[in-house]
Structures are given as C-alpha cells and as structure tokens.
Amino acid sequence: MQGKAHTRASRAGKHTCGDSALRQTGRRTSRPGGRLAGVTLVVQKFGGTSVADADRIRAVADHIARTRRTGTSVIVVVSAMGKTTDGLIRLAEDVSRVRPGRELDMLLTAGERISMSLLCMALAELGVPAASFTGSQAGIITDTTHTKARILEVKGDRLRESLAQGVVPVVAGFQGVSSARDVTTLGRGGSDTTAVALAAALEADLCEIYTDVSGVFTADPRVVPTAHRIPRISFEEMLEIAATGGKVLALRSVEFARNHHVPLHVRSSFTWEPGTVVSEEDSSMEQPIVSSVTSDSTEAKVTITGVPDQPGIAASVFRGLADRAINVDVIVQNTSHHGTTDISFTVPRSDLEGSLEVAEQLVPRLGAVSVIADDDVATVSLVGAGMRTHPGVTATMFETLAVAGINIEMISTSPIRISCLVRAEHAERAVQVLHAAFELGG
Amino acid sequence: MQGKAHTRASRAGKHTCGDSALRQTGRRTSRPGGRLAGVTLVVQKFGGTSVADADRIRAVADHIARTRRTGTSVIVVVSAMGKTTDGLIRLAEDVSRVRPGRELDMLLTAGERISMSLLCMALAELGVPAASFTGSQAGIITDTTHTKARILEVKGDRLRESLAQGVVPVVAGFQGVSSARDVTTLGRGGSDTTAVALAAALEADLCEIYTDVSGVFTADPRVVPTAHRIPRISFEEMLEIAATGGKVLALRSVEFARNHHVPLHVRSSFTWEPGTVVSEEDSSMEQPIVSSVTSDSTEAKVTITGVPDQPGIAASVFRGLADRAINVDVIVQNTSHHGTTDISFTVPRSDLEGSLEVAEQLVPRLGAVSVIADDDVATVSLVGAGMRTHPGVTATMFETLAVAGINIEMISTSPIRISCLVRAEHAERAVQVLHAAFELGG
Numbered sequence: 009m010q011g012k013a014h015t016r017a018s019r020a021g022k023h024t025c026g027d028s029a030l031r032q033t034g035r036r037t038s039r040p041g042g043r044l045a046g047v048t049l050v051v052q053k054f055g056g057t058s059v060a061d062a063d064r065i066r067a068v069a070d071h072i073a074r075t076r077r078t079g080t081s082v083i084v085v086v087s088a089m090g091k092t093t094d095g096l097i098r099l100a101e102d103v104s105r106v107r108p109g110r111e112l113d114m115l116l117t118a119g120e121r122i123s124m125s126l127l128c129m130a131l132a133e134l135g136v137p138a139a140s141f142t143g144s145q146a147g148i149i150t151d152t153t154h155t156k157a158r159i160l161e162v163k164g165d166r167l168r169e170s171l172a173q174g175v176v177p178v179v180a181g182f183q184g185v186s187s188a189r190d191v192t193t194l195g196r197g198g199s200d201t202t203a204v205a206l207a208a209a210l211e212a213d214l215c216e217i218y219t220d221v222s223g224v225f226t227a228d229p230r231v232v233p234t235a236h237r238i239p240r241i242s243f244e245e246m247l248e249i250a251a252t253g254g255k256v257l258a259l260r261s262v263e264f265a266r267n268h269h270v271p272l273h274v275r276s277s278f279t280w281e282p283g284t285v286v287s288e289e290d291s292s293m294e295q296p297i298v299s300s301v302t303s304d305s306t307e308a309k310v311t312i313t314g315v316p317d318q319p320g321i322a323a324s325v326f327r328g329l330a331d332r333a334i335n336v337d338v339i340v341q342n343t344s345h346h347g348t349t350d351i352s353f354t355v356p357r358s359d360l361e362g363s364l365e366v367a368e369q370l371v372p373r374l375g376a377v378s379v380i381a382d383d384d385v386a387t388v389s390l391v392g393a394g395m396r397t398h399p400g401v402t403a404t405m406f407e408t409l410a411v412a413g414i415n416i417e418m419i420s421t422s423p424i425r426i427s428c429l430v431r432a433e434h435a436e437r438a439v440q441v442l443h444a445a446f447e448l449g450g
Numbered sequence: 451m452q453g454k455a456h457t458r459a460s461r462a463g464k465h466t467c468g469d470s471a472l473r474q475t476g477r478r479t480s481r482p483g484g485r486l487a488g489v490t491l492v493v494q495k496f497g498g499t500s501v502a503d504a505d506r507i508r509a510v511a512d513h514i515a516r517t518r519r520t521g522t523s524v525i526v527v528v529s530a531m532g533k534t535t536d537g538l539i540r541l542a543e544d545v546s547r548v549r550p551g552r553e554l555d556m557l558l559t560a561g562e563r564i565s566m567s568l569l570c571m572a573l574a575e576l577g578v579p580a581a582s583f584t585g586s587q588a589g590i591i592t593d594t595t596h597t598k599a600r601i602l603e604v605k606g607d608r609l610r611e612s613l614a615q616g617v618v619p620v621v622a623g624f625q626g627v628s629s630a631r632d633v634t635t636l637g638r639g640g641s642d643t644t645a646v647a648l649a650a651a652l653e654a655d656l657c658e659i660y661t662d663v664s665g666v667f668t669a670d671p672r673v674v675p676t677a678h679r680i681p682r683i684s685f686e687e688m689l690e691i692a693a694t695g696g697k698v699l700a701l702r703s704v705e706f707a708r709n710h711h712v713p714l715h716v717r718s719s720f721t722w723e724p725g726t727v728v729s730e731e732d733s734s735m736e737q738p739i740v741s742s743v744t745s746d747s748t749e750a751k752v753t754i755t756g757v758p759d760q761p762g763i764a765a766s767v768f769r770g771l772a773d774r775a776i777n778v779d780v781i782v783q784n785t786s787h788h789g790t791t792d793i794s795f796t797v798p799r800s801d802l803e804g805s806l807e808v809a810e811q812l813v814p815r816l817g818a819v820s821v822i823a824d825d826d827v828a829t830v831s832l833v834g835a836g837m838r839t840h841p842g843v844t845a846t847m848f849e850t851l852a853v854a855g856i857n858i859e860m861i862s863t864s865p866i867r868i869s870c871l872v873r874a875e876h877a878e879r880a881v882q883v884l885h886a887a888f889e890l891g892g
Contacts, residue, residue, distance in 0.1 A: 062544040096564065102504040104571035111574070114582050115567035118560040122538065125557035129546035132553070140556045145631065166631075189587065189608075 047213040049171075050075065053085040053181065053203035057220040058277035059123045060090035068218075068277060069130035072176060076136060081171055083210060084138075084178040085203040086127055088119025109154025113183075113193045117142070120180035120199075128178050138176040141166060143183035144191065148202065150184035156195030157184060159202075162209035171210075179206060197258020204261045208268035215270050217257065222276040223283030224249065224256050226448035227301040231436050234449035238299055239282070242289035245299050245393050246272075248425040251337075252389035253304030262286065289393060297394035297401060298446040303435045305386040307337055307354040309418070310363050312370070314348045314377025321374055322351060328366040334359040338387065338420040338427060348377075352418055354429065357383055385417065386435035389427040390442060396423050401446075408445040414438050489655040491613075492517065495527040495623065495645035499662040500719035501565045502532035510660075510719060511572035514618060518578060523613055525652060526580075526620040527645040528569055530561025551596025555625075555635045559584070562622035562641075570620050580618040583608060585625035586633065590644065592626035598637030599626060601644075604651035613652075621648060639700020646703045650710035657712050659699065664718040665725030666691065666698050668890035669743045673878050676891035680741055681724070684731035687741050687833050688714075690867040693779075694831035695746030704728065731835060739836035739843060740888040745877045747828040749779055749796040751860070752805050754812070756790045756819025763816055764793060770808040776801040780829065780862040780869060790819075794860055796871065799825055827859065828877035831869040832884060838865050843888075850887040856880050 052072065059065050075082050096115050100107050124140040131138035143150075147163025170177040181199025186192045194201050200217055207215035224246065227235040241249075243266035250259040256274055265272050265286065275283030315321055322341060329336055339353045355363045360383055367379040388409075395401045405426055409416060414437065418429035430438055443449060494514065501507050517524050538557050542549050566582040573580035585592075589605025612619040623641025628634045636643050642659055649657035666688065669677040683691075685708035692701040698716055707714050707728065717725030757763055764783060771778055781795045797805045802825060809821040830851075837843045847868055851858060856879065860871035872880055885891065 062541070065545050099504070099564070100568060100571055103507050103568045104575040106574040107571045108574050111567040111570040111580075111582055114563055114570075114584075118563040121556055121560040121563065122541070125553040126542060126545045128553040128556075129542055129549045132548040132550050133546040138553075140553055142556075142633075191584075 049081045049212045051083045051207040051212045051215040055219045056087045073134045073136050085181045086123045087181050087199040089123045092119040117183045124178045140178045144185035146179045148184035150192045152186040157192035164209045200261035204264045207270045216273045218277035227443045232443045240285045246286045248391040253302040297398045298392035300391045301439050301442045303388045308357045308360040308383035311352040311380040313350045317349050340418045384432045386432045387427045388438040391425045412441045491523045491654040493525045493649040493654045493657040497661045498529040515576045515578050527623045528565045529623050529641040531565045534561040559625045566620045582620045586627035588621045590626035592634045594628040599634035606651050642703035646706045649712045658715045660719035669885045674885045682727045688728045690833040695744040739840045740834035742833045743881050743884045745830045750799045750802040750825035753794040753822040755792045759791050782860045826874045828874045829869045830880040833867045854883045
C-alpha cells in the first residue's frame, strides 16, 4: 500500500505522470475536494492567514479531510497563526536589545508548534488521524546559519511511517534542526521552502501552496483593477516574477521547486478555487508574449562615479558587498568615456547604509570620484517566456513609458524579463500603462 | 574545571557537603546574589509568575547574573510565562472537542520555548552567555503517557557541555521526549520536577524553586494572618504538607527530591529573600512538634454502605479505581457490626463521577447496600516531625475542634500527620483554631 501510494519507479516516470496529472489538476480541482486525478500524494501548505484563528483552522481541516476522502494522501505544512511571529518578535524586542540568532529561532519556532498541534486536533474531531512533527522530527536538516538556515537534507522517515499508518503528517513550516542539533529557521518564505523540500524528498506529485490570494496575477490587482489570474506559468517566469516584486511566492521556494521538478499550485484557502499552476514549461502550449508586469519599491540605487576603466575594479566593489552578505540586484556599467566610467547597482534599502560604507571605502583605493545614493527609485519589470521570440517587446515597453512621460534611469534584461529603473512616484503608473499596452487585461 | 565544579567523588561525599552547604545557604542567601558558600552548582527554577512579562524576565536574568558572579555555576529551569498555558488550552478548546494528548503536549510545550529563549536574550544583554534547551535537547527521557509523563532518565550531556563552556543552560520545564521520540509534558508541578531531576542528574548542591510566595508557611496566610514562614523543614514533613493541600510545591517534585537527596530552597523571585529550605531531617536540631496546618477542599467522599466483611472486598473496590487511574487519598473502613461494614474513601472531585460508576457497579457483586457521594467536605491536617514523640497532639487536635463545634467525620494518620475530614464550611475555622492551639503564630 505504501509502496504503491508513495513511491515511484523513477524520477523520469514521475515527470511524465506528474505533468499529465497536473494538466488535469488545473481543471479538476475547481470543486473543493474534487478528485485530484493521478495525484496519489500531495503536499498542502497553509500560510499564516489560512490558519489565523479557530474558524480558519477548522476550515483547513475540512479541506484536508475532503482531499483525503478522494483517495489522495496528504502531507500538511503549516505556518504560524496570523501575526504570531510578529508578536513574538515584538516580545523579544521588549525583553532585550541583544537577540542571539539561536534564541530567536527557538522563540519563533513556538509559532508553528501552536498552529500544527491545533490543526491536528481539528482533524481528530473530523475523525482524520493526524500527527504533528517539528522540523527536527520531520528530519529537515539545515546548516547552522540561524534565522536564515539553508536545508541540507530532508530525511522524512517519520513522515513515511506516518503515511504508511494512514496518519496525516502535519509538519511545522519554516524550521529545521542544524547539524549542531540546534533549532533553526529558514528565513523569509521558509514555510513555502519546507513544503517544496518535503514534496521533493517524499516524491509528491504536487505541492499546493494555500494563501490569501487566489494565485499569480498579471499585475498587482490593487494597482491594476483589470489584472487577472494566470492559470499556468513556467518556473522560469515565476522566478522572474518573484525576483522583481511579485509577493505570492518566495523566490527561494520557486528555485527549489524548479531544481527538484516539483509542480506547484498556488491557490486560495478562502475560496478554494483553482489558482496558478507553476511547472515545467510545456512547449506544446502557446506562450503569451508577456505574462506579468511587476514592480518593486524596496530597493535603492548606488552610483560610484568617475571609476577608472581598469580590469578588476568592478570585482573589488562586488566582492566587498558580498563579504557583507548584501544581495545586489541590477548592475549597470556605462561605456567608458575618457578612461573613466560610472558603476550603478541596486540593493535592498535595508542594506543601503552598509553598501555606502563599502563604496565609500573603495573610492580612494579605486581612484574614483564620488558615491551617490538614491532611495527614491523603483523597478518595473515585464516577465514572459514569449519574449524570447518577440524582440519588439523592449521597443514597445520603452515607447509606452516615454508616451506616459516616465523616464528610464537603468535597464537590465534576461531572456524572459525586462526591468527598468524609474522614479518611485512613477512606478504604479508605469505598471498600469504597460499592463494596458500588452493587453494583459483579460 | 568542569570536573571540579560539577562532579563529586561520591554520593556520600555529596550529602555531607551538601548539608553543610545548605546550612550556610539558609543564612547566606539573605543578600540577593550573596555568595552561596560551598555551592558550586545550583539549579534555579522560575515559575510562571516569575517570568510573566518582559520586566520580570529581566529581573530574573539579573538574579542569575548575580549568582554567577559569586562563582556558582547555574542551571536554569523555566515555566511558561504567566497564563500562557491557560491561553493555549483555551485556544485548543475553541478549535476542537477532540484533543489528543500527543497534540496537546506539542501545543503546551510552545510556552516554555517562548520564556526560555526570551530569558536567554535578557542574559545576553547582561553579557552572560546562555543557551536554551528543550526537554528533548536536555535529554529528559520520559515514558509515553502524554500530558502526565514520568521521567525515565535524564541524560543532560548537552547541559554538561554547556556548563563546561561557561554557558548558562536554560532548560524548558514541564517537558521531555518519550521513548517513542514524541514530545511529552509532565503534568501538574512538572517544572519543579524537571528542576529536581536535573539537580539530581547533574549532582547540583541545591535546587532553588523561585515562586510568587516567600516559602512554606505554618498555614495559608490568607486564612491565618499570623501564619509565618518555616525556615527549614524535612522532606517528610514537606511531603505531608504537599499531600494535604499545601500548594507551594507539587508532591511529586518533593518525592523526587527526597529520593535523590536533592536539597530544595523554596523562595520568592519578587523579594529574593531566603525562603524555606527542604532537606534531610537533621537530628541535631530541635524539632517543633507541629510545623504546619493545611486544608484541602478539592476532594469528595464516597461511602459504600453494608459491605459484607469478607477478605478481598476492599481490594476489588480499589483495584477498580486504580484501573481508571483514580488516586484515592484517605480510606477508612469501620469495624464490622453484624458481619457488614462501611467503606469510605476520598478522591479528587474531578474523579467523583468515575468513582461512583466503579462503586455502583460493584454494589450488586459485593452484596453491599448503597453508595453515598458527598462533595461538601474538606480535610484539615496537622503536619510535624515532632509528633512522633508527642502522643498528645491527636488529643489536643480533637479537643480543639470539639470546642470550636466542628464535627470530625473521618480520621487518618501517619507518624507525622493527622488529617480530619470535616464539613467544607468548617475548614477555614478549623485551620485557624488549630494554628492558634499549637501556637504556630510566631
């Protein structure tokens, strides 16, 4: 029974079957609890808003029970209830100005402990046998980087035992145990990463991410009222959307899913409607040119002016930033004039101060002129797998922004993305005009 | 360093040294942080009121830091903050009518996780290196009886490592990990039991139980305003006090301390004054005849009338109760008249219904007449090691109650305790007149 339900002959077999299952899933999950054709094991992850109070927890338990009645085995991953994590952080701030990472992790992992045990109780009331597992009990082994640990290995033995006994494993998201036997947390988007990692390790057919929005949209519906849900999207597009300001899925969990070929289904735990399926690109399907318009106002721009145009200069700047664990996003270096150039890059605003220190220390050593900081900027991006074969997209984007009177300060591109740095005040309007220009409004 | 500080040549050596240390402790701890003469390792346990909010947690951290500055190594045990546990139980009741013990334990252990990590942060701010350990990490191995597990073994390897590195281990009270690798809780008084078990396993010289009262009193000060703190008391007396309604220490932790020869010091985390030292009886000290008057209104009386006076009858009653895990306290069987007798016993009120079911099923099988329940009773007890050599105590007790017009319904005695069952409405007055009659008012 276990062999049949939870293992597969090969990864190759999985992918074929998984994709075919998924295509049906896109249609068939429209009824809550409708049979997930071909899906024998699903990971269902519920975010903080999905388990925010007793009523929500009971609703989630109902949904798990329905899924299970269709014959599909379920592994559940939960986040902490609602604002629990924020509350715990405030408490820590009240207690002490010094908050070692090890202890912060111990504190924050209390949150999922509460939500997962309550969910098991709600399942028990419905007659569904369930057992909660901490990250440690689930065998989620991480490195020792407290507050943003990376998963090294997923053992999952107890989850397999639990499934074999017909007991639904309910696993704490966001947490693991380090190789030094200490409790760790996975940082932002950690629960999504837990869900994807478990789906990969236990060879689930599908990982469902339940949240408070009904999927991935062509633009933020609060900015663009005509934005609509994207029913299917490739991992690559989803990566670009997550990296350029789309908040539905954390970049890291999408990377993990892509690397481990775990199809995702992002959907609402309030309406239970079908959401957005994220999977391998299917070349038999026609690609829309542009899938989504995103914007990101959380970054700042740093420019080092008058840099001598010599080999190794850029390297020394970005090595200095890397040493401080500062993630650089867009980098632009203009063509040199008279032997000097300007280097501009964007960093998270929270890292602006550290970035300026690095840059200012380098100015005399590099023989550069000055450092200019600018935190009044935003990036606006177009993402779409179809861009690769439609070179006119860039031109249309620039023309559209020009007509709207929006100046472009920096540009960066990938085969399926174009990002423009604009004044922060222009970001919303840029998203609106681009959404209209590419006819994304349904 | 570790060998010197945390191990001893032999248990025999320990007791001699421990007792001598303790006698000094009784005097020397009057200054907060005053040197604990002869104490190289102390377990300090802080209850829920002692860590109820950020201010209290910082005050506890201060005290630990002061203790440590005297050269004494400290192992800390904490309960959940204030009413956290009650709040979690209410949450569980909101979510589900079915609350499996395994999940209830997972839920409740979130409480100590929060308090212990916050306390470590407060210690870090004071420059005291500290690390929190769950019951599982501390190696507290229990049986699999969820919600009231018993400790089978304390490994404590990580605590020894932590002490050796000069890091204060802060251990979650009330919790352990079962032989089935599941999280367990130890039930009522569980954190005291954790503290005593760690003191025994790590051969601490002393276990300090910090609470919101300043020690063990000759009677409940809310009932008897002249009641005063008992500076020293034997394990045996403390056991009787805990068993007859004294709420300062849970019976189970006192049993554990007595069996493992761990001296206790019960004291206030609000005043930090010396409290009550509980230790081996010291025959060189003069014993007061009576140490304490206690009362307990949490029990009910069950009487089975007209029971044939035959061997094995009592056994079948109490086996039936034991099978339901009902703890029987006082048992009285009157001398038989005309071949039948009455059996009366007291049980916790919460077990009254179950006890009546057991008794009523047995009535026809035993050929008894009827079962009478009475939950309007209280036991009033005198406890004192000096009673053994003062046979007049019983007479004085009965006379005092008679003069006060209080009828005695059942009597039970031990060498150092006399308990009388009275009407519940008479309990407070009984405590007051007995406290006066035995001149316990300082």
